[in-house]
Amino acid sequence: MSGITGICNLDGRPVDRMLLQRMTDVIAHRGPDGIGHWIDGSVGFGHLMLHTTPESLREKQPLSHEPGGLCLTLDGRVDNRKELRAALESKGLALRTDTDAELVLRAYECWGEDCPQHILGDFAFAIWDGRNRKLFCARDPVGIRPFYYIFDDPAFTFISELHPLLHTPKFQRKVNLGMLGEYLCDAFASVDETLYQNILRLPPGHRLVLQNGVLRITRYFHIDPARTIRYASDAEYAEHFFDIFRDAVSCRLRSQAPVALFLSGGLDSSSILGMAARLAEEGKIENGRIAAYHLAFTRPEADERMFVDDLARMWNGTIHTPSADDVAPELLSDRTRRFRDLPEELEMSRLQVLYTMARRNGSRVILWGYGADEWLTGDPVHCSDLIRRLQFRKLFRQFRHDVAVHHHLETNVTCLDALRWCLLPLIPRALKSRIKRSIKWNAPGWIRPGFAQAINLKDRLLRRDAHPSFPTQVQQGMYGTLVSGYGIITRELDNEFDAYYGMEGRSPFFDRRLIEFAFALPEEQRWRDDRTKYVLREAMRGLLPDSIRLRRTKGNFTYMAKESFARECAGETFESLRLETDGYIDADAVRKLYKRYRQGDETTVRSLWAILAVERWINTACNAAVKPSNHD
Numbered sequence: 001m002s003g004i005t006g007i008c009n010l011d012g013r014p015v016d017r018m019l020l021q022r023m024t025d026v027i028a029h030r031g032p033d034g035i036g037h038w039i040d041g042s043v044g045f046g047h048l049m050l051h052t053t054p055e056s057l058r059e060k061q062p063l064s065h066e067p068g069g070l071c072l073t074l075d076g077r078v079d080n081r082k083e084l085r086a087a088l089e090s091k092g093l094a095l096r097t098d099t100d101a102e103l104v105l106r107a108y109e110c111w112g113e114d115c116p117q118h119i120l121g122d123f124a125f126a127i128w129d130g131r132n133r134k135l136f137c138a139r140d141p142v143g144i145r146p147f148y149y150i151f152d153d154p155a156f157t158f159i160s161e162l163h164p165l166l167h168t169p170k171f172q173r174k175v176n177l178g179m180l181g182e183y184l185c186d187a188f189a190s191v192d193e194t195l196y197q198n199i200l201r202l203p204p205g206h207r208l209v210l211q212n213g214v215l216r217i218t219r220y221f222h223i224d225p226a227r228t229i230r231y232a233s234d235a236e237y238a239e240h241f242f243d244i245f246r247d248a249v250s251c252r253l254r255s256q257a258p259v260a261l262f263l264s265g266g267l268d269s270s271s272i273l274g275m276a277a278r279l280a281e282e283g284k285i286e287n288g289r290i291a292a293y294h295l296a297f298t299r300p301e302a303d304e305r306m307f308v309d310d311l312a313r314m315w316n317g318t319i320h321t322p323s324a325d326d327v328a329p330e331l332l333s334d335r336t337r338r339f340r341d342l343p344e345e346l347e348m349s350r351l352q353v354l355y356t357m358a359r360r361n362g363s364r365v366i367l368w369g370y371g372a373d374e375w376l377t378g379d380p381v382h383c384s385d386l387i388r389r390l391q392f393r394k395l396f397r398q399f400r401h402d403v404a405v406h407h408h409l410e411t412n413v414t415c416l417d418a419l420r421w422c423l424l425p426l427i428p429r430a431l432k433s434r435i436k437r438s439i440k441w442n443a444p445g446w447i448r449p450g451f452a453q454a455i456n457l458k459d460r461l462l463r464r465d466a467h468p469s470f471p472t473q474v475q476q477g478m479y480g481t482l483v484s485g486y487g488i489i490t491r492e493l494d495n496e497f498d499a500y501y502g503m504e505g506r507s508p509f510f511d512r513r514l515i516e517f518a519f520a521l522p523e524e525q526r527w528r529d530d531r532t533k534y535v536l537r538e539a540m541r542g543l544l545p546d547s548i549r550l551r552r553t554k555g556n557f558t559y560m561a562k563e564s565f566a567r568e569c570a571g572e573t574f575e576s577l578r579l580e581t582d583g584y585i586d587a588d589a590v591r592k593l594y595k596r597y598r599q600g601d602e603t604t605v606r607s608l609w610a611i612l613a614v615e616r617w618i619n620t621a622c623n624a625a626v627k628p629s630n631h632d
Contacts, residue, residue, distance in 0.1 A: 001499035003030030003048035003160040004073040006126050008135050010213050011154035015044035019169070023157075024048055026164040030499050038062035038071055043128050043135070045073040048160075052364050052504045053077065054256045059099040065109065069130030072105040075145050075160055076123025079251040079511070084118060108136065116207055116220050120512055121251075124202075126158060135210040141221040142371075142482075142510045143204030146492045150198055156210055161496060163340035165199050172197075175618070178455045183342060184585060185444055186610040188485030189461050195342060195617070204488060221512075223479060225470045229520040237525050238538035241517065245539065248511035249275040252367060253285050260358035260503075261367040262351070263294045263311070263319065265304025265555065267533060267540075267548060269369030270311055272508055274543030276367075277315040291361055292319040293354045301556035310545040322353045332568060332616040339496055340621040342613055348497060355501035364503060370494070371509025374481050375518035376536050378527030380417070381473045384425035385523065395422075401530040405552070425473040446589040446611065474523050482515070561605045570594065570612055579615050 005023045007015050017039060024035050024046040031048025038045045047061035064071040078084060078100040085095065085103060091110050095102055100121075107115040108127050113136060122144035126137040137158065139147045149158040150165050157168055166173055174197040182188050183195070191203040202208050205221030231237050249272055253259055261276070263269045276290045294308045305321065312319045330349035336342065358366065380402045386395040402421070403413045443452040452458070467483070470476045481487060498505040508514070518526075521535065528534040530552070540549050565571075574594050580587040590611055597604040 001030055001495060001502075001504045002050045002052075002075045003027045003499070004075045004124065004126060005046040005159040005164070006073060006128075006135075006157070007044045008128075008156040008210060009042040009154060010156065010210075012042050013154075014041055015039050017044070020044045020046050022167070023159060023164045026167070027159070027161050027499075029502065030160065032502060036061055038064060038073075040071070040128070040130065043071075045071060045126065045128065047073045050364065050502070050504060051256060053100070053254050055097075055099045057256060058097060059101050061101055063099075063101045063105055065105055068109050070105060070109060071128045071130070072101055072108075072125060074101050074104050074123060074125040076100065076104070076125060076140070077121045077254075077506075078103050078119055078123075080120040084120075087118065113207060113209065114220070122506070122510075124160065133211065135208075137202060137208040137210075138220070139202045139204050139206060141205040141512050142515070143488045143491050144495065144505070144507070144510060146495055147202040148194070149200055149202065149208075151200070151210075151215055152198060153213070156215070161339070161499075162194060162196070162199060166196070166340055174198075177451075178457075178460055180584065180614065181447065181452065181455045181457045182460060182485070183610055183614050184447060184579075185457070185461065186606050187461050188489060189463060191483065191485050191488055201488070201492075203483075205483075223468065223482070223516065223519050225468045225475070227516070227520045228471075228522075229517065230522070234525075234534075234538055237521070237535050238541075241514075241535045242539040244511070244514050244517050245271070245508065245536075246275060246279070248508040248514050249367075250279055250284060251511075252365075252506040252508050253279070253289060255289070255365045257362050257364055259290045259365045259367060260354075260361075260363040261290055261292045262354055262369075263292050263308055264369065265294065265307040265548075266369070267536065267544075267551060268372040268509065269367075270307070270544055270548045271372075271536060271540050272367055272369060273311060273315070274540055275508075277317070278543055290367075291358070291363060292317065293358060294319050294321045295324050295350065295354055296321045297324045297555070297557075299559055302559070304555045307548050307551065310547045314545050320357060322357060324350050324353075327353045329564070329567065332613055333620045336613075336617045336621040338500075341493075341496070342617045342621075348493070351497070352501065355498075355503055359502055366498060366503050366505050368494075368505055368507045369509065370491075370507045371514075372533060372536065374487070375478065375509065375515055376526055376533045378523060378532055379474045379477050380421040381425045381477060382523045382527060383421040384423065385472045385474065387422060388426060398529075404530040405527075405532060425476075444607070446585045446593060446607075448583055448586055451584050470519075472523060474526070475519060478519060558602055558605075561602075561609070565597075565608070565612075568612060568616075570608070573612060573615060577615055578619055579611070582618075585611065 007020055009015060020037055027048060030050060033049040033051045036047045045062040051057050062071050062073045081103060088106050088110055093106050093110060095106060104119060104125055107118055111118055116138040122140050124139045124145035124147040126135060128135055146160055147158060148162045148165060150168060159165060176193055176195055176197045179190060179193045179195050182190060192200050194201060205219055206217055207220050209216045253276060261273055263273060273292055279285045296305055297303050308319055327350045383395055383399055386398060406413050443457055467479055470479060494505055525535040531537060537549050574590050577587045579585045593604050594608055597608055
């Protein structure tokens with residue numbers, strides 16, 4: 001995973017070369033293949049190189065183009081290389097090299113601020129336009145590559161990881177109390193804020209322009225609500241999806257070294273291996289260019305090796321299966337101390353054994369199965385769409401199937417679930433928002449009322465940015481997932497973890513073409529009777545054993561939460577919380593919540609883990625923060 005950084009002094013002061021170098025040094029793990037710097041008076045860029053594609057071996061960054069007065073620093077990969085090159089050459093541009101950086105730089109030269117729309121792939125980049133004295137930055141539509149910044153007039157500073165910004169001149173390490181409240185509620189409404197005041201992120205699918213001292217941020221990526229895909233048969237939908245998925249996997253296999261794939265034993269990651277094996281069989285990629293890894297669990301409810309073995313037999317391949325029991329997971333405090341950010345995800349550090357084995361085998365790229373749940377699973381709120389279309393007979397039949405799906409996943413369906421699936425989505429958004437704002441709203445019981453009031457927590461959590469109006473509630477929910485703060489933060493945590501172990505993560509299901517296709521599908525191609533991800537299952541006929549393709553269950557890893565809470569000494573921690581001393585939470589309410597968990601209430605896990613993670617963060621990563629006054 002490469003890295004980028006840069007400084008733009010709006011007052012004309014020359015960039016401090018030592019400061020720029022210190023910033024790249026702090027994230028040197030992102031640049032094992034070289035660190036480069038470029039300074040032109042008041043503007044300076046840094047780049048940290050990790051070679052992950054054949055073309056990157058010939059790439060030098062930051063990359064300048066003197067005739068246009070341009071310079072680029074890019075962390076990214078271009079997937080539509082052939083089409084983009086042809087489009088640029090048709091405009092009369094002669095490319096000097098075949099690198100991704102050259103394509104992105106010349107795309108800006110050709111289309112200016114509209115260039116991100118023409119680029120497929122994962123990217124975060126900055127371009128200095130010397131002729132127009134303009135800084136232009138952009139981030140990919142899903143937010144695979146991070147982009148953090150400080151705009152502390154007269155300086156604008158950006159970088160791929162958050163923690164180096166804590167050491168920039170004049171920066172005061174203060175807690176962003178509003179974001180702290182969101183974390184403690186395990187609800188992420190903000191898409192641009194971080195836990196630190198003045199450190200912001202460029203939201204995915206957005207571009208940033210800094211010119212004449214004015215900062216302008218706009219969304220460039222949009223889902224067309226009017227686009228629909230309608231075919232006469234399931235086979236046609238599956239064929240169309242197959243072609244898109246094939247391209248999404250193929251372009252992510254572009255690597256100068258073997259690509260690692262981490263298999264869970266479920267449908268999503270297995271589909272990637274099945275497609276990669278088919279590409280190898282057809283001679284589209286070299287045999288041995290993909291190596292599969294599966295983290296084996298000995299607990300029966302979490303053991304998925306039987307599915308992995310079926311896949312290995314079908315494709316006559318070897319799958320490396322290190323044991324999860326051989327891993328000593330990191331403590332929360334260790335990770336917060338390293339990254340100065342919040343390690344919200346549970347048990348992620350167990351993956352370190354897979355990273356170590358993959359790197360030892362020469363891999364620098366990891367394929368993940370992330371994304372299929374978001375775009376292909378479907379949502380029980382499709383019941384409300386059936387009510388709106390007055391399809392009551394189909395509604396009753398589908399509701400029974402929905403209950404069966406949850407039974408397969410060992411979750412219970414309550415009357416409240418039925419209300420949430422069928423009726424609540426039918427209330428117009430504007431009316432729903434007015435109702436929520438008019439009734440008495442209480443923060444979660446463990447949040448101190450005075451703190452909630454001081455940060456306007458209700459307004460933060462109920463605010464809604466303008467979203468396009470989609471024909472169905474399912475699509476509306478998918479769009480909410482696409483732009484949710486939780487998804488953004490999760491992908492940044494994944495990126496941070498990948499980069500720390502010297503790897504670049506790639507997710508075929510986050511391909512822009514696949515996402516746009518999924519939004520245009522009829523719901524029956526996502527959720528058919530009691531089969532979710534229907535179009536994916538149909539497209540994978542012949543590429544997966546039916547034991548996986550038709551699988552309706554998932555591994556149960558709830559025991560890991562118990563181990564994590566025990567390892568973190570959660571019971572002792574909840575007895576004495578700095579978060580209570582500082583006036584943020586009611587520790588008695590937290591202890592009651594923990595008691596419910598100990599009595600078997602699994603719904604409390606995420607809230608308890610969020611509280612525990614914030615407690616570790618505020619004691620280790622943010623111990624120099626200005627302490628706020630107590631809130632009654």
